[in-house]
Amino acid sequence: MRLLIIEDYLPLQKSLAKGLREEGFAVDTTGDGKEGLWYAMSNEYDVIILDLMLPGIDGLRILEEFRSKGRQNHVLILTAKDTLEDRVRGLDLGADDYLVKPFDFRELLARIRALVRRGYQEKNPSVEIEDLRIELATQRIWRGEEEIQLTAREYALLEYLAMRAGQTVSRMDIWEHVYEFNSTASSNVVDVYIGYLRKKIERPGGGELIHTIRGRGYMLGTQI
Amino acid sequence: MMRSLRDRLLFGMILGMMLLLLVFSVVIYTLIRRTLFQQFDNSLGLTAQMLAAAARYETYGEDIRIGFHDKIIPEFEGAQRPAYYQFWAADGRVLLRSPSLGGGDLACFRGDGDEAVFRGFRLRNGQPGRAVGLEFRPGQDKRDTGKDESNPGQQAVTLVVAQSVADLNLHLRSVRELLIIASVGTITLSFLVASFVVREGLSPFKFLAADIAAISEDDLTTRISTEPMPTEMVPVKDTLNDLLCRLQDSFSRERRFTANVAHELRTPLAGMRSTLEVTLRRIRNLDEYRFSLSDCLAIAKNMQAMMDNLLALAHLDAHEMTFERDRIHLAEMMDACWEPYLDIAVDRNIVFDNQLDRQMACESDAKGLSIVLSNLLENAAEYTEESGKVWTTGRQLDGSVEITIANTGCTLTDEQIAHVFDCFWRGDSSRTDTGVHCGLGLALVERVVKALGGSAGVELQEEGIFVVKLALPISRLSPVDRKKAEISEKTGKRKRRSKKFEKK
Numbered sequence: 001m002r003l004l005i006i007e008d009y010l011p012l013q014k015s016l017a018k019g020l021r022e023e024g025f026a027v028d029t030t031g032d033g034k035e036g037l038w039y040a041m042s043n044e045y046d047v048i049i050l051d052l053m054l055p056g057i058d059g060l061r062i063l064e065e066f067r068s069k070g071r072q073n074h075v076l077i078l079t080a081k082d083t084l085e086d087r088v089r090g091l092d093l094g095a096d097d098y099l100v101k102p103f104d105f106r107e108l109l110a111r112i113r114a115l116v117r118r119g120y121q122e123k124n125p126s127v128e129i130e131d132l133r134i135e136l137a138t139q140r141i142w143r144g145e146e147e148i149q150l151t152a153r154e155y156a157l158l159e160y161l162a163m164r165a166g167q168t169v170s171r172m173d174i175w176e177h178v179y180e181f182n183s184t185a186s187s188n189v190v191d192v193y194i195g196y197l198r199k200k201i202e203r204p205g206g207g208e209l210i211h212t213i214r215g216r217g218y219m220l221g222t223q224i
Numbered sequence: 225m226m227r228s229l230r231d232r233l234l235f236g237m238i239l240g241m242m243l244l245l246l247v248f249s250v251v252i253y254t255l256i257r258r259t260l261f262q263q264f265d266n267s268l269g270l271t272a273q274m275l276a277a278a279a280r281y282e283t284y285g286e287d288i289r290i291g292f293h294d295k296i297i298p299e300f301e302g303a304q305r306p307a308y309y310q311f312w313a314a315d316g317r318v319l320l321r322s323p324s325l326g327g328g329d330l331a332c333f334r335g336d337g338d339e340a341v342f343r344g345f346r347l348r349n350g351q352p353g354r355a356v357g358l359e360f361r362p363g364q365d366k367r368d369t370g371k372d373e374s375n376p377g378q379q380a381v382t383l384v385v386a387q388s389v390a391d392l393n394l395h396l397r398s399v400r401e402l403l404i405i406a407s408v409g410t411i412t413l414s415f416l417v418a419s420f421v422v423r424e425g426l427s428p429f430k431f432l433a434a435d436i437a438a439i440s441e442d443d444l445t446t447r448i449s450t451e452p453m454p455t456e457m458v459p460v461k462d463t464l465n466d467l468l469c470r471l472q473d474s475f476s477r478e479r480r481f482t483a484n485v486a487h488e489l490r491t492p493l494a495g496m497r498s499t500l501e502v503t504l505r506r507i508r509n510l511d512e513y514r515f516s517l518s519d520c521l522a523i524a525k526n527m528q529a530m531m532d533n534l535l536a537l538a539h540l541d542a543h544e545m546t547f548e549r550d551r552i553h554l555a556e557m558m559d560a561c562w563e564p565y566l567d568i569a570v571d572r573n574i575v576f577d578n579q580l581d582r583q584m585a586c587e588s589d590a591k592g593l594s595i596v597l598s599n600l601l602e603n604a605a606e607y608t609e610e611s612g613k614v615w616t617t618g619r620q621l622d623g624s625v626e627i628t629i630a631n632t633g634c635t636l637t638d639e640q641i642a643h644v645f646d647c648f649w650r651g652d653s654s655r656t657d658t659g660v661h662c663g664l665g666l667a668l669v670e671r672v673v674k675a676l677g678g679s680a681g682v683e684l685q686e687e688g689i690f691v692v693k694l695a696l697p698i699s700r701l702s703p704v705d706r707k708k709a710e711i712s713e714k715t716g717k718r719k720r721r722s723k724k725f726e727k728k
Contacts, residue, residue, distance in 0.1 A: 011519050012495035019502030080490035101494035105501040 001046040002026040002177045006036030024156045028181045033057030047115045052079040067094035074115040120163035127162045129221040161220035170217040237418040249403040265342045272356045272385040279362040312382040330384045333357040355386035444472035484648040496523045533664040540671040547589035555580035561597040565605035577615040587699045599665040600629045609633030627694045634690035645670040
């Protein structure tokens with residue numbers, strides 16, 4: 001899943017990006033309001049983490065501008081402003097969640113995961129496709145009774161496919177949601193990781209879990 | 225001492241009423257007494273005149289006696305309220321006395337000539353009495369001469385007529401008692417009326433107290449609006465409302481300040497917590513721990529800098545900061561204060577031009593002035609655009625030196641400039657530089673300069689040139705000397721004013 005952090009306090013921006021990347025998210029960061037708006041308008045982020053007091057354009061104006069252009073991406077406001085008026089204003093302008101600094105990193109993670117699930121109409125934190133089970137909160141995967149170990153990138157790819165289970169997902173979609181803006185990888189790397197994933201989650205003799213839809217992309221599970 | 229206003233008013237009113245009644249009663253009683261005695265004396269005088277007119281010489285050979293033609297007035301016969309008279313010849317011989325005297329004598333006295341003289345005296349029975357004495361020349365009885373004529377050659381006779389005043393005193397006693405009863409009654413009635421009037425008069429205090437009690441410390445926007453308010457209490461109401469206004473401002477300022485402090489701390493605290501939590505989420509190598517700890521240390525140092533500034537502001541506001549008196553060469557100090565920002569200036573190609581005269585000096589606190597100059601130069605280094613310029617100038621004025629620190633690249637507006645000395649104010653609302661710049665630097669500068677006896681101001685010149693002007697006294701006075709100087713200045717002003725007035 002791909003996130004955008006618009007936060008001008010560098011130590012916080014750095015630590016958030018590091019922590020979220022380690023959790024398997026693809027994270028883009030910026031400390032400037034104008035740049036943040038440009039990032040948000042140019043990419044398909046699953047969640048945008050937005051500070052309010054920013055140089056250039058403040059967070060609320062970014063949000064206003066963003067929603068006025070019809071963008072539906074989830075926005076989580078992360079700010080030091082803690083009054084009821086600030087919260088109400090932020091949420092009324094179209095934010096999906098509001099978290100006041102300082103915060104517990106685990107809570108931020110949980111909120112981001114909840115927003116991601118909401119984005120894909122998935123309320124259950126445990127996704128099951130045939131005998132494949134993905135625990136979204138703990139990022140653990142089982143095939144039947146056997147637990148499967150994946151790298152962060154492999155997990156990110158599987159989670160995205162699982163969120164869109166039964167749908168055909170293009171390489172570009174995968175690339176946009178799993179890779180960061182500054183990533184040097186090309187979209188061909190998606191095919192490579194699909195290969196890795198197949199090896200780990202599919203069993204010899206068993207049916208395919210990840211289907212290749214020729215010319216269109218990939219699909220996890222059976223078509224809906 | 226009475227603490228209750230009600231008791232004081234009541235006591236005052238009753239005491240006043242009592243004094244008034246006392247004076248009134250004494251005056252009334254005195255007037256009545258005087259009138260009654262005057263009437264009594266008039267009556268006694270008339271009786272004496274009547275007796276004198278009725279008296280005739282009766283000559284029996286060598287013996288002269290006084291006799292009456294008319295019947296004697298019954299009172300002289302020893303009636304219930306007896307009257308007395310007695311006649312004396314010029315040689316002191318008793319010529320005649322009233323039967324009521326029963327052989328006793330009255331005191332003999334008279335006025336000069338025909339004038340009657342009145343006296344008070346005590347009768348033989350112990351009763352108080354009043355007497356009139358006069359001298360006259362009785363006429364000759366016609367039994368002797370055959371005609372009734374006065375005889376100027378005859379001896380003058382002294383007549384004293386007296387009467388008891390016991391009845392009069394009884395009347396006066398009744399008047400006294402009546403006045404006392406009336407006074408006591410009036411005072412009792414006054415007390416009741418005064419109690420009611422005082423209670424009603426002081427009732428606005430109760431309403432005022434209720435209004436004040438209704439004001440909560442959480443909401444100081446309420447004002448006292450008791451209506452109708454007596455005229456005398458309007459200044460009290462206005463003063464209290466004014467006090468509430470000031471309290472509200474003060475509380476709001478305090479709340480804003482606390483909120484600002486909390487707000488300023490939230491972001492660095494979030495940064496530190498996030499860094500630590502992310503680091504502790506897994507086992508890492510030594511370098512990663514070191515980087516995380518370094519980041520946290522940097523955040524902690526910035527937070528400490530902010531706390532130091534806050535503490536300095538608190539000390540300045542409480543007048544707890546002490547200053548020394550040093551001879552300071554301003555150009556040297558300016559160079560020394562710029563030194564920490566040399567690297568930034570070089571990196572951003574900023575030119576620094578210290579145009580201060582090398583000889584320019586003033587007497588001030590080196591530490592305090594260094595805080596001021598460092599803050600201003602740090603801001604200049606931070607906010608001057610790439611390849612911009614920072615320069616300082618100075619000039620000597622009457623008793624002070626004026627230093628200016630100017631820099632190019634200012635993006636602030638005139639409206640924003642007006643707030644630069646406010647605590648926690650920043651031109652940019654972002655918190656990119658949280659901890660390092662939290663809007664306290666210029667507030668601190670202004671307060672320190674003021675504490676050093678100077679003043680600070682800012683102005684925005686054309687093409688984005690931001691200028692800070694500092695006026696510092698050449699000779700810094702000690703607090704005692706400053707107080708003396710202020711007093712002397714005030715006295716001077718007063719004298720100048722009075723001279724002007726005299727000229728007019």
